[in-house]
Amino acid sequence: MNNQLIQSSPEILSGTPVFFGTRVPIKTLIDYLEAGDSLNEFLDDFPTVTHEQAVAFLNLALTSLLQNYESAA
Template identity: 60%
Template sequence: MRRATSNAYNKLIKLAFEEQKLMFNNSSIISVSPDVMGGTPVFAGTRVPVQTLLDYLKAGESINDFLDGFPTVTREQVIAFLEEAGNNLVSMVA
């Protein structure tokens, strides 16, 4: 059940990014710069694309698995990203 929920949540977040051009204005969570990973949205202060987290979740991996693979990203960044993405998604459909 948890995998189905995380997959559904991941699809909604991805849809919000791709279809609705969800942007994190003045975000300390996400950084977008042409000088870092060619402008790919990354976790601030890292070169880790946000899409990598979404790919992990889509594959049914845990946040801990992601953090083990990308130690430059903090748990706080991941949680803040998911909370902000969820809040933005809710406000878009409300």
């Protein structure tokens, strides 16, 4: 699933990780959320990213964070 969620290629934004099939960096979603913007605002501004992609990325990030936390405990 991850290969359908995040893409990194030297031909797309010099290898910056982007949402699969788009030119939207993953970090842009994090930047929006950090600034207090909603997921819907992000999706409105970047219509090439689907709601499903954004939610799947956030779930992946949460799972990774929890796994790292549990392994450190």
